[in-house]
Amino acid sequence: MKTLSKQAPLTKVLTGIQGFDEITNGGLPRGRTTLVMGGPGCGKTVFSLQLLVNGVNRTKEAAMFVAFEERTSQILTNAATFNWEFSEPARKKIFFFDAQIAPDTVKSGEFDLIGMLHMLKIKAKELKATCIVFDGIDVLLGLLDDPVAERREIYRIRDWLADTGLTGVITQKVGPLKRDLRYNFLQFIVDCVVVLRHQVVDGSAFRNLRVMKYRGSGFYGDEFPISLSAEGLQLSNRGPAELRYEVSEERVSSGIPRLDAMLRGGYYRGSNVLLSGAPGSAKSTLAGLFAAAACKRGERTLYVSFDEGASQIIRNLRSVAVELAPHQKSGLLKMYSTRTRGPNIVEQFAELRATVRAHRPSCLVVDPLSALATKLSHLASADAAQQFLDFLKGERITVVNTSLMDGISTDEATATGISTIADTWIHLSYLVQDGERNRALTIVKSRGTGHSNQVRELKLSDTGVTLADVFVAQGKVLMGVARWEWEQYEQAEKNRTQVATDLKRLQLRRAQAEAAARMQVVQTEMEARDAELAVLDQATGSASQLLMSDQGVLRRMRHADEESALPDGVSPTFGKRRPGRGRS
Amino acid sequence: MPPIAIKKASLVLRLYVAGSAPNSVRAIRNAQAICDAHFASRYELEIVDLLEHPQRAFIDGIIVTPTLIRLLPLPVQKVVGSLSDAEQLLLALAGS
Numbered sequence: 001m002k003t004l005s006k007q008a009p010l011t012k013v014l015t016g017i018q019g020f021d022e023i024t025n026g027g028l029p030r031g032r033t034t035l036v037m038g039g040p041g042c043g044k045t046v047f048s049l050q051l052l053v054n055g056v057n058r059t060k061e062a063a064m065f066v067a068f069e070e071r072t073s074q075i076l077t078n079a080a081t082f083n084w085e086f087s088e089p090a091r092k093k094i095f096f097f098d099a100q101i102a103p104d105t106v107k108s109g110e111f112d113l114i115g116m117l118h119m120l121k122i123k124a125k126e127l128k129a130t131c132i133v134f135d136g137i138d139v140l141l142g143l144l145d146d147p148v149a150e151r152r153e154i155y156r157i158r159d160w161l162a163d164t165g166l167t168g169v170i171t172q173k174v175g176p177l178k179r180d181l182r183y184n185f186l187q188f189i190v191d192c193v194v195v196l197r198h199q200v201v202d203g204s205a206f207r208n209l210r211v212m213k214y215r216g217s218g219f220y221g222d223e224f225p226i227s228l229s230a231e232g233l234q235l236s237n238r239g240p241a242e243l244r245y246e247v248s249e250e251r252v253s254s255g256i257p258r259l260d261a262m263l264r265g266g267y268y269r270g271s272n273v274l275l276s277g278a279p280g281s282a283k284s285t286l287a288g289l290f291a292a293a294a295c296k297r298g299e300r301t302l303y304v305s306f307d308e309g310a311s312q313i314i315r316n317l318r319s320v321a322v323e324l325a326p327h328q329k330s331g332l333l334k335m336y337s338t339r340t341r342g343p344n345i346v347e348q349f350a351e352l353r354a355t356v357r358a359h360r361p362s363c364l365v366v367d368p369l370s371a372l373a374t375k376l377s378h379l380a381s382a383d384a385a386q387q388f389l390d391f392l393k394g395e396r397i398t399v400v401n402t403s404l405m406d407g408i409s410t411d412e413a414t415a416t417g418i419s420t421i422a423d424t425w426i427h428l429s430y431l432v433q434d435g436e437r438n439r440a441l442t443i444v445k446s447r448g449t450g451h452s453n454q455v456r457e458l459k460l461s462d463t464g465v466t467l468a469d470v471f472v473a474q475g476k477v478l479m480g481v482a483r484w485e486w487e488q489y490e491q492a493e494k495n496r497t498q499v500a501t502d503l504k505r506l507q508l509r510r511a512q513a514e515a516a517a518r519m520q521v522v523q524t525e526m527e528a529r530d531a532e533l534a535v536l537d538q539a540t541g542s543a544s545q546l547l548m549s550d551q552g553v554l555r556r557m558r559h560a561d562e563e564s565a566l567p568d569g570v571s572p573t574f575g576k577r578r579p580g581r582g583r584s
Numbered sequence: 585m586p587p588i589a590i591k592k593a594s595l596v597l598r599l600y601v602a603g604s605a606p607n608s609v610r611a612i613r614n615a616q617a618i619c620d621a622h623f624a625s626r627y628e629l630e631i632v633d634l635l636e637h638p639q640r641a642f643i644d645g646i647i648v649t650p651t652l653i654r655l656l657p658l659p660v661q662k663v664v665g666s667l668s669d670a671e672q673l674l675l676a677l678a679g680s
Contacts, residue, residue, distance in 0.1 A: 106661070118634060
């Protein structure tokens with residue numbers, strides 16, 4: 001392995017392919033060879049051409065493209081269908097080498113690639129090229145029709161690449177044929193192997209990319225969904241496991257003041273809001289209110305709607321006094337209406353991503369996300385949805401998704417994985433009662449914020465949208481007319497109570513007055529008695545005094561010996577009293 | 585020995601080789617042997633070493649070595665390989 005020991009420490013070349021540089025920690029190995037293998041239509045040519053175009057645009061260094069399978073003119077025509085910056089100067093920086101052996105060429109004996117490689121070496125020196133793609137090497141090797149010769153030529157290319165120091169990319173078709181296995185050893189002699197796969201599941205086509213090998217470098221070995229859209233090949237990179245979002249404390253209004261209050265200030269900026277509910281439960285209205293509020297704050301907003309035209313949405317929202325048209329005119333708001341079409345949802349998400357990049361919104365509505373749900377049952381689709389939302393989060397875009405859901409059975413929500421990625425989940429439901437249907441709003445969850453657990457009635461009118469408390473009576477939630485009735489009943493009840501209270505108060509006052517009056521009588525009586533008593537006391541006192549003095553007078557009158565103390569009951573004057581003899 | 589019908593060569597060939605690579609060396613030998621045997625002096629064979637004249641190879645659209653080009657008679661016909669398959673080579677040189 002003289003080629004390896006000669007090489008300098010590993011450095012990398014950015015491919016500029018969305019997501020690929022992330023999973024390889026910086027792109028392809030510089031000055032070494034990468035094999036891109038896959039079946040027909042996997043995007044091998046797009047992948048390799050795209051990385052050349054990106055490289056030329058970024059570094060202004062020349063590159064070479066050796067086309068074994070398609071003619072240069074064909075390749076350039078295909079390249080023109082992408083939105084790449086592939087201007088004339090950039091095109092001139094890439095040297096295309098037509099290396100298709102014409103079908104009428106006669107083969108007589110063995111050939112080799114010495115001539116071609118020499119020509120390319122001369123050209124590379126002349127252009128100061130740094131990168132080369134050998135596209136469809138299997139086509140040429142197949143002509144050799146001899147395993148030993150094929151192997152020899154592959155080694156020749158490898159040595160040539162090591163010698164020239166070019167960063168090489170070799171693409172190789174792998175098909176179901178046994179013959180294709182012949183080139184398997186290619187994997188062992190290159191430094192990096194990228195496998196592209198194209199599969200059809202339930203009639204839907206899915207493309208995947210996997211880095212199978214990367215000498216001297218860490219990489220993510222998972223299979224990642226890719227899409228081929230106007231932007232070219234894109235990888236939906238979920239930045240495996242690690243979630244690095246900058247979280248915001250900033251709140252943005254939901255468009256309904258009362259709902260903001262329920263969320264203790266509105267949605268978090270950069271968060272993901274899911275509005276679920278039955279058909280017609282005003283999901284779009286709530287989404288529209290959010291968009292209108294964002295535009296009013298002067299924020300760029302993108303409204304993505306599926307299966308419903310922009311003008312229809314604007315008209316519908318006007319009926320509840322939400323005006324989007326002026327914002328659309330000013331360019332703040334972009335309405336992007338598309339059909340949930342076609343087999344590949346992964347590509348649809350890629351398209352959305354491109355639209356987001358073009359408009360650079362800070363607020364986004366996807367209405368309804370569940371339009372894609374039929375496709376979301378497939379793992380790759382669910383992945384794509386999740387990755388799209390992840391991408392939005394990374395861009396700190398506040399997203400409101402609506403989702404058609406009849407109940408919070410969560411089956412559907414869980415299947416799509418949307419509910420788990422949603423930071424705030426608001427469910428809208430109907431309450432059918434007494435022959436009418438009313439809308440109810442509940443906050444199922446809201447991460448990182450306190451929120452009301454109360455069910456609110458959502459009232460739509462031509463003056464706007466409001467939330468109202470619901471009445472709970474006898475274990476039943478009342479809305480609409482039932483609530484009005486309840487309100488009337490409550491008012492009457494209140495009046496009745498008022499009257500009864502007033503009456504009672506009067507009665508009490510009367511009783512109080514009565515008591516006071518009685519107290520007055522008693523008081524007066526007391527005073528009278530007191531007076532009476534005083535008079536009585538006075539009278540008694542003088543009487544006893546009188547008696548005392550009377551006795552003295554009497555004694556003196558009888559000349560009683562005042563000094564002699566006579567035994568009790570013995571009258572000194574009248575001698576000894578005989579028992580049984582009273583005074584007569 | 586067939587007679588020389590016309591002075592001017594009716595068969596004009598150009599053989600691109602890559603130095604002294606085995607296939608190239610073999611091709612030169614095979615080309616000369618077959619042409620001598622079948623076309624005698626009615627042919628012209630130019631041998632171009634691609635390693636020395638790469639620009640000519642670009643003009644002639646050479647991809648692999650060795651490559652033999654029949655310039656005349658028209659149409660231009662290419663034969664790739666060491667020309668070890670004489671039957672294939674003769675068909676190519678004689679055919680139209």
